[in-house]
Amino acid sequence: xxxxxxxxxxxxxxxxxxRRAARVLRRADVVVHxxxxxxxxxxxxxxxxxxxxxxxxxxxxxxxxxxxxxLIEQAAQASTVVRLKGGDPFVFGRGAEEARAxxxxxxxxxxxxxITSGLGxxxxxGIPATTRGVSGAVTxxxxxxxxxxxxxxxxxxxLARVGGTIVIYMAVRTIDQIAERLLAxxxxxxxxxxxxxxxxxxxxxxxxxxxxxxxxxxQREEVAAPALFVIGGVVSWRTAxxxxxxxxxxxxxxxxxxxxxxxx
Amino acid sequence: xxxxxxxxxxxxxxxxxxRRAARVLRRADVVVHxxxxxxxxxxxxxxxxxxxxxxxxxxxxxxxxxxxxxLIEQAAQASTVVRLKGGDPFVFGRGAEEARAxxxxxxxxxxxxxITSGLGxxxxxGIPATTRGVSGAVTxxxxxxxxxxxxxxxxxxxLARVGGTIVIYMAVRTIDQIAERLLAxxxxxxxxxxxxxxxxxxxxxxxxxxxxxxxxxxQREEVAAPALFVIGGVVSWRTAxxxxxxxxxxxxxxxxxxxxxxxx
Numbered sequence: 001x002x003x004x005x006x007x008x009x010x011x012x013x014x015x016x017x018x019r020r021a022a023r024v025l026r027r028a029d030v031v032v033h034x035x036x037x038x039x040x041x042x043x044x045x046x047x048x049x050x051x052x053x054x055x056x057x058x059x060x061x062x063x064x065x066x067x068x069x070x071l072i073e074q075a076a077q078a079s080t081v082v083r084l085k086g087g088d089p090f091v092f093g094r095g096a097e098e099a100r101a102x103x104x105x106x107x108x109x110x111x112x113x114x115i116t117s118g119l120g121x122x123x124x125x126g127i128p129a130t131t132r133g134v135s136g137a138v139t140x141x142x143x144x145x146x147x148x149x150x151x152x153x154x155x156x157x158x159l160a161r162v163g164g165t166i167v168i169y170m171a172v173r174t175i176d177q178i179a180e181r182l183l184a185x186x187x188x189x190x191x192x193x194x195x196x197x198x199x200x201x202x203x204x205x206x207x208x209x210x211x212x213x214x215x216x217x218x219q220r221e222e223v224a225a226p227a228l229f230v231i232g233g234v235v236s237w238r239t240a241x242x243x244x245x246x247x248x249x250x251x252x253x254x255x256x257x258x259x260x261x262x263x264x
Numbered sequence: 265x266x267x268x269x270x271x272x273x274x275x276x277x278x279x280x281x282x283r284r285a286a287r288v289l290r291r292a293d294v295v296v297h298x299x300x301x302x303x304x305x306x307x308x309x310x311x312x313x314x315x316x317x318x319x320x321x322x323x324x325x326x327x328x329x330x331x332x333x334x335l336i337e338q339a340a341q342a343s344t345v346v347r348l349k350g351g352d353p354f355v356f357g358r359g360a361e362e363a364r365a366x367x368x369x370x371x372x373x374x375x376x377x378x379i380t381s382g383l384g385x386x387x388x389x390g391i392p393a394t395t396r397g398v399s400g401a402v403t404x405x406x407x408x409x410x411x412x413x414x415x416x417x418x419x420x421x422x423l424a425r426v427g428g429t430i431v432i433y434m435a436v437r438t439i440d441q442i443a444e445r446l447l448a449x450x451x452x453x454x455x456x457x458x459x460x461x462x463x464x465x466x467x468x469x470x471x472x473x474x475x476x477x478x479x480x481x482x483q484r485e486e487v488a489a490p491a492l493f494v495i496g497g498v499v500s501w502r503t504a505x506x507x508x509x510x511x512x513x514x515x516x517x518x519x520x521x522x523x524x525x526x527x528x
Binding site: 011 | 356375392
C-alpha cells in the first residue's frame with residue numbers, strides 16, 4: 001500500500017508552492033489534480049501519471065465519491081500518490097473528507113499545507129488580511145454553501161458585527177446577496193470592499209469599491225470565477241495600482257507597492 | 265535604492281517555505297528576521313548579513329519604528345533586502361505597517377505570502393479549518409490585541425454566533441478569558457477545542473479537550489508561547505495521535521493520519 005499526500009498547491013502562482021510540495025511531486029507516481037493548477041507545477045511531477053479530476057467547461061467535474069475511490073485504488077498500486085488541490089486542502093477543499101475516506105480504507109495519508117487563496121491572493125495583491133487598529137480578525141467563508149441557500153452555513157448578521165476583515169471564496173454568483181445581507185446587518189455602505197478575479201494568476205483583476213457599489217461594479221466588469229470578495233478597512237491599505245480594464249484604478253495615498261508576478 | 269521583500273516563512277517547518285521565498289533568500293544581501301525562524305531557512309541566505317530583530321528571552325524585542333528605520337536604511341545600501349517574518353507577513357504580522365513605512369519613504373516593496381500558522385499549523389496537525397456540514401467558515405483572531413484589554417479588538421459575542429471555526433493566535437495568556445467569553449456568548453461547554461503549542465516544530469504538542477475544560481488542561485500542561493487555540497467541531501475531525509505528555513491522546517474513530525515531520 002502506498003501513501004497519499006494531500007497537497008495544497010497555493011493560490012495559483014507556481015512560486016507560491018511549498019518546497020515540500022515540489023519535493024513530493026518530483027517523486028510522485030500518480031498525481032490526481034484539480035483544475036486551476038499551473039502547468040509548471042504539474043511539470044514538476046516528471047515521472048507521474050497525471051489524472052485531472054477537475055475538468056471545467058468540457059466534461060463534468062468528477063464526483064467526490066469517485067475521487068475517493070480513485071485515490072484508494074491508486075494507493076493500492078503506487079507507492080507515492082499525490083492529491084493536488086488548489087490553495088490549502090483543509091480550507092474549503094474537501095481535503096478532510098478525502099482524508100477520512102482514505103484512513104477509513106486503511107490508506108496512509110500525509111498532509112502538506114498550502115497557502116490558501118483568500119490570504120495569499122490578498123497579500124500578493126497588496127491587501128493585508130489584518131492590520132493593527134484597522135482589523136484584528138479575518139474570517140474566511142464560502143459564498144457557495146452546502147444547502148439550497150448558498151449562504152445558510154454562516155450567520156452573516158453576526159459576522160458583520162465581529163469587526164474584522166471578511167474574505168468570501170467562490171463569491172461570483174452571490175456578491176449582491178452577500179453585500180445585501182451585510183448592509184442589512186448594519187455595515188456601512190462606505191465600507192471598503194474589493195473583488196479579486198484570478199488572484200495571483202497573470203490575468204488577475206482587482207476591483208476596488210465599497211460595500212454599497214461593489215456588486216454593481218463586479219457585474220459591470222463581468223467578473224468570472226474564481227473570484228474572492230473582500231470586505232473591510234484593510235482594502236484601503238492596498239497600495240498597488242489596480243490593473244482593471246474599464247474600472248478606474250484606485251491607488252491609495254500610501255505610495256506604490258510592486259506586486260508584479262516574478263519568475264517561479 | 266534596493267528592493268525590500270516582505271516574506272512569510274510559514275509556520276516553522278522549513279519544508280513549508282515557498283519556492284519563491286527560498287529563491288529570494290538565496291540572493292539576498294541582508295535578511296532582517298524575526299525570532300522563531302528555523303536555522304535551515306536562514307542558511308538559505310548564504311551571502312546575506314542576518315539581522316535578528318526578534319530576540320526573545322534575552323534582550324528586548326526591537327521596536328517596530330526601529331525595524332522600519334532599519335529596513336529603509338538597508339534598502340539604501342543593498343539591492344536585495346529581505347524582511348523575513350514567521351507565518352504570513354499580512355496576518356497579525358505588522359507587515360502592512362512596514363509596507364506603508366517603506367513605500368512612504370520611497371522604497372520599493374514586494375510581497376511573498378507565506379502559510380499562516382493558524383491554518384498551516386492546524387492542517388499539519390490533522391485538523392481541518394473547514395469541513396462541509398461541520399464548519400463553513402474560519403475566523404483567525406489574536407488573543408493579544410492592541411489596547412489595554414487584549415480582547416477588545418473583536419466582538420466575541422458575535423464571533424461565537426457566526427457558526428464557524430475560531431483560531432486564536434498568541435492565546436497563551438488569555439485562553440481562560442477567551443473560553444469564558446465564548447461560553448458566556450452561548451457556545452456549549454462540550455464544543456471541541458484544542459491548543460497547539462509550537463505548531464509544525466519538532467517539539468509540537470497538541471492538547472485536545474472542550475471549551476469547558478481546555479483552559480484547565482492548558483494550565484496543567486504548562487503550555488507556553490507560541491500557541492494556537494482552536495475552537496469548533498473540526499477538532500473532532502483530527503485523526504492524528506496527540507503527542508502529549510501527561511494528557512491522554514484523543515484519537516478519533518476516523519483512523520490514523522500520519523503527520524510526522526519529514527525532511528525539508
